[in-house]
């Protein structure tokens with residue numbers, strides 16, 4: 286097997302071997318990061334699989350059918366799509382977000398994937414990282430779809446991680462899991478979908494970690510009461526991409542006072558929207574604060590708010606200015622640059638980020654240059670890097 290001598294990646298090699306019986310199933314053996322020697326050239330040189338060829342998964346990671354035939358295959362971090370966009374108030378189209386983000390992510394490993402400022406290669410950090418494809422989501426019935434998303438996410442999250450929990454990277458002391466059941470669960474990165482999906486995702490997170498602190502990058506609050514946002518002509522209409530945090534707060538899924546929004550710049554129905562947001566348990570960072578306190582100040586505010594506990598990270602692509610990420614459901618000018626958001630995300634290094642998502646990517650409104658889907662993929666590269674650096678566990682004191 287000539288592949289072996291050219292692969293330096295232990296963890297993915299293990300994955301390939303674990304599936305020796307599935308050789309006919311192309312992606313598992315076919316997708317091997319970084320440069321995938323498919324065949325030897327005339328002079329014995331190795332030709333890499335080009336990043337623009339083949340089947341597109343996130344960052345060309347191995348495709349594992351986690352919800353169906355490969356449900357026994359463990360992993361440490363999984364990407365999964367939730368192609369739902371019938372909770373959208375303005376531009377629809379985020380159902381194509383998972384496919385678009387995957388297309389925008391193809392180049393992530395072109396040079397190997399080493400993250401210079403974070404000093405880590407998340408693809409080569411000893412973790413098994415996979416793309417699970419998409420959760421099947423009906424476009425005909427929101428209630429049913431929201432349940433599908435919760436069930437699909439739980440089916441992945443409730444498993445145990447592939448790699449044993451190691452030792453604390455700073456102190457070297459043994460780590461214990463932070464989950465309610467004391468098990469070491471994998472981390473899930475969900476590709477939306479409109480922001481409504483975060484309600485079922487938080488229900489899943491709650492089932493594993495209890496009430497969670499949320500870091501939410503968005504130009505909008507998304508804690509609106511249904512009577513304010515959408516008018517709520519029916520119980521189902523009351524659950525949409527501007528109200529899901531209201532419901533999450535009502536259901537007790539979110540820690541009160543240790544959650545925070547970043548990049549807020551929406552207009553309001555009135556100042557009382559902020560009172561309502563306070564009641565939902567959130568602190569706020571306005572987009573314009575970047576001009577006064579800078580990225581360092583924003584990072585400090587976030588870290589001071591969420592502390593050392595488990596945190597869920599939800600990124601609306603509209604936190605980035607539409608100059609950099611135009612393809613989204615409800616664009617707002619005056620946002621952060623892609624560079625600024627990436628810097629802020631790197632500033633979350635060391636936090637216990639249990640899972641994350643990126644939402645509201647609607648590729649139909651993108652430029653031909655894939656500005657938005659590329660930004661979404663690069664943002665997730667920072668999230669993945671931060672996750673790869675920090676094991677999900679705590680040191681037991683005493």
Ligand SMILES: *[C@@H]1O[C@H](CO)[C@@H](O)[C@H](O)[C@H]1NC(C)=O
Nearest residue numbers: 450451452453457458459460
């Ligand atoms: C963790 O630390 C223990 C000693 O406390 C050591 O025996 C073990 O090998 C370490 N594990 C890793 C993965 O470094």
Ligand SMILES: *[C@@H]1O[C@H](CO)[C@@H](O)[C@H](O)[C@H]1NC(C)=O
Nearest residue numbers: 534535541542563564565566
């Ligand atoms: C959160 O705490 C604030 C301040 O103590 C309180 O006014 C609010 O009702 C709480 N919200 C929830 C959802 O418990």
Ligand SMILES: [Mn+2]
Nearest residue numbers: 480503507601
């Ligand atoms: Mn949002």
